[in-house]
Amino acid sequence: MKPGRITPPSKGQSEVVDKETRIARRETADETLALRSRDSRLVSRTLAGDGEAFEDLVRLYYDRIRALVYHHLHREDELDDALQDIFLKAFQALPRFRKRSNFYTWLYRIASNYCIDRLRKRRLELVSLDDDEKRDAIEAKLPTSSQTPEESFSSSEKVALVRTALGMLDPLFQNIIILRELEGLSYEELAESLDINIGTVKSRLARARTELKKILEDMDAI
Amino acid sequence: MDCRKCTDLLNDYLDGELDGNEFAEVEHHVGRCPYCKAELERLLKMRDLMAELKSVEVPEGEREAFIDALRARLASEGVPDHSKRKDLRPYLVVAIAAVLILIAVVSFGRRPQPPPMIGPAAGLTPLENAFVDRVIAGSLDDHVLATNMEFMSDPGLTSGQALAIWKVVKETHSDLFEPYEPED
Ligand SMILES: [Zn+2]
Numbered sequence: 164m165k166p167g168r169i170t171p172p173s174k175g176q177s178e179v180v181d182k183e184t185r186i187a188r189r190e191t192a193d194e195t196l197a198l199r200s201r202d203s204r205l206v207s208r209t210l211a212g213d214g215e216a217f218e219d220l221v222r223l224y225y226d227r228i229r230a231l232v233y234h235h236l237h238r239e240d241e242l243d244d245a246l247q248d249i250f251l252k253a254f255q256a257l258p259r260f261r262k263r264s265n266f267y268t269w270l271y272r273i274a275s276n277y278c279i280d281r282l283r284k285r286r287l288e289l290v291s292l293d294d295d296e297k298r299d300a301i302e303a304k305l306p307t308s309s310q311t312p313e314e315s316f317s318s319s320e321k322v323a324l325v326r327t328a329l330g331m332l333d334p335l336f337q338n339i340i341i342l343r344e345l346e347g348l349s350y351e352e353l354a355e356s357l358d359i360n361i362g363t364v365k366s367r368l369a370r371a372r373t374e375l376k377k378i379l380e381d382m383d384a385i
Numbered sequence: 386m387d388c389r390k391c392t393d394l395l396n397d398y399l400d401g402e403l404d405g406n407e408f409a410e411v412e413h414h415v416g417r418c419p420y421c422k423a424e425l426e427r428l429l430k431m432r433d434l435m436a437e438l439k440s441v442e443v444p445e446g447e448r449e450a451f452i453d454a455l456r457a458r459l460a461s462e463g464v465p466d467h468s469k470r471k472d473l474r475p476y477l478v479v480a481i482a483a484v485l486i487l488i489a490v491v492s493f494g495r496r497p498q499p500p501p502m503i504g505p506a507a508g509l510t511p512l513e514n515a516f517v518d519r520v521i522a523g524s525l526d527d528h529v530l531a532t533n534m535e536f537m538s539d540p541g542l543t544s545g546q547a548l549a550i551w552k553v554v555k556e557t558h559s560d561l562f563e564p565y566e567p568e569d
Pocket residue numbers: 387388389391414418419420421422
């Protein structure tokens with residue numbers, strides 16, 4: 164803990180966050196049914212052999228899945244291959260899609276599993292390095308101005324900082340933070356996307372946030 | 386409401402996931418407790434930082450080019466082909482390693498804590514050393530999580546101890562760590 168470094172929040176601040184969240188959630192709930200029936204029609208048409216229907220699904224979700232993958236892998240050169248693999252997997256697994264769930268949470272699950280897998284393989288490579296190589300790899304990941312006090316982090320440095328911090332988390336934790344904080348999934352959507360119950364969503368998210376906070380505190384970023 | 390309960394609820398509070406009673410209790414506590422107020426402020430700052438990452442722009446034309454490429458790939462291999470099963474051996478290595486770590490942990494746990502084998506390295510800043518520790522600890526966590534042995538991420542285990550354990554495993558079972566090469 165670093166008391167005294169931070170000015171207390173203004174009273175209204177948290178209330179505003181809360182109100183916005185609640186309004187956003189109500190709107191989302193209203194749209195969910197319409198989206199689900201649209202997607203499920205496209206799934207049926209795909210399964211009936213209509214290739215254009217699948218292309219429409221890809222078109223609808225490309226940007227979101229691309230962002231999800233990018234936030235996990237952070238590598239432009241791996242992005243296209245990863246996305247091809249993910250959408251191909253989705254196409255091949257489509258007969259197993261259950262209509263009562265949402266197509267996008269199902270797609271998020273495929274993409275999440277893919278990314279977690281890739282990150283684990285990267286970790287495995289890191290473990291096999293010797294100590295000098297490991298140190299080099301770590302230094303390469305550090306934001307260059309890591310000594311700068313928090314006030315003077317530029318926006319791009321902040322991005323590098325958070326990205327580094329996220330990358331330090333266990334892949335499962337990275338994944339749930341990205342889905343929640345960056346993709347804005349609700350607890351229910353997280354449960355559906357990750358195929359775990361709400362209780363597990365809450366505990367995994369809490370652990371992930373605690374870890375991330377510890378790292379950012381070590382970095383003097385918060 | 387005490388500080389522990391309050392800090393536990395702060396993220397749910399920010400997420401709008403608290404019921405009216407708990408919400409009011411957190412508001413009340415945070416209004417009077419400088420510690421929890423500062424904690425809430427750190428969480429808000431963390432969210433602000435995360436927001437820096439949000440925007441990912443898709444270059445113009447990329448989506449349609451992607452769909453064209455995918456269409457071509459589906460035409461050539463779209464029919465589900467279950468003959469290309471994933472090779473599970475890398476996971477097997479991870480699983481074996483995790484079991485060996487488990488054995489090492491249990492035997493280490495019976496005697497006094499071993500001194501950390503990697504201390505702060507000369508030439509690195511405290512911040513960089515913290516990173517080294519975290520990466521090392523993180524890579525161990527990962528192996529453990531791969532086999533659901535979550536207790537290894539016990540915060541009581543320092544990264545130095547974790548690395549010590551890891552080194553014992555690595556030295557005594559070097560054959561497990563041959564670079565993995567898929568065969569066709
Ligand atoms: Zn308090």
